[in-house]
Amino acid sequence: MIPGDPVMLTTEFWNQVSRGKLVRPVCKSCKASFFSPQILCPWCQSSNWDFQESSGKGSIYSYTVVHRPPDDEHPSPYIIIDVELEESWRMYSRLIECNPSEVQIGQAVRVSFQEFKGRILPFFKVAEDQLCI
Numbered sequence: 392m393i394p395g396d397p398v399m400l401t402t403e404f405w406n407q408v409s410r411g412k413l414v415r416p417v418c419k420s421c422k423a424s425f426f427s428p429q430i431l432c433p434w435c436q437s438s439n440w441d442f443q444e445s446s447g448k449g450s451i452y453s454y455t456v457v458h459r460p461p462d463d464e465h466p467s468p469y470i471i472i473d474v475e476l477e478e479s480w481r482m483y484s485r486l487i488e489c490n491p492s493e494v495q496i497g498q499a500v501r502v503s504f505q506e507f508k509g510r511i512l513p514f515f516k517v518a519e520d521q522l523c524i
């Protein structure tokens with residue numbers, strides 16, 4: 392890794408996403424998971440970390456509904472979620488196949504890899520045992 396090069400910091404994340412795996416940085420010093428990938432662990436400032444696979448299971452920490460999409464390829468409206476994964480790290484993503492009036496904080500979600508604009512992205516769906524739509 393070249394310090395300060397943001398492409399190198401996220402390359403492994405995107406390579407794994409293209410293979411259908413969700414990964415996050417895990418610090419080898421303090422064992423904390425964090426996101427997004429960065430040079431130093433935000434908890435102990437160690438540079439000794441590597442990517443580990445996530446279960447892709449989590450819950451909605453927060454969300455917002457976007458009513459004015461940036462282009463015609465986005466549905467309108469669509470849901471942006473701040474998802475808390477079960478390994479105690481959070482990321483932003485899109486919640487798909489859910490009516491915006493049905494989304495709730497704390498709802499269980501699962502990662503769902505979808506092609507969007509020619510690229511595989513880690514979106515999320517509401518877990519099967521939770522009501523949505």
Ligand SMILES: [Zn+2]
Binds near residue numbers: 420422433435
């Ligand atoms: Zn650490």
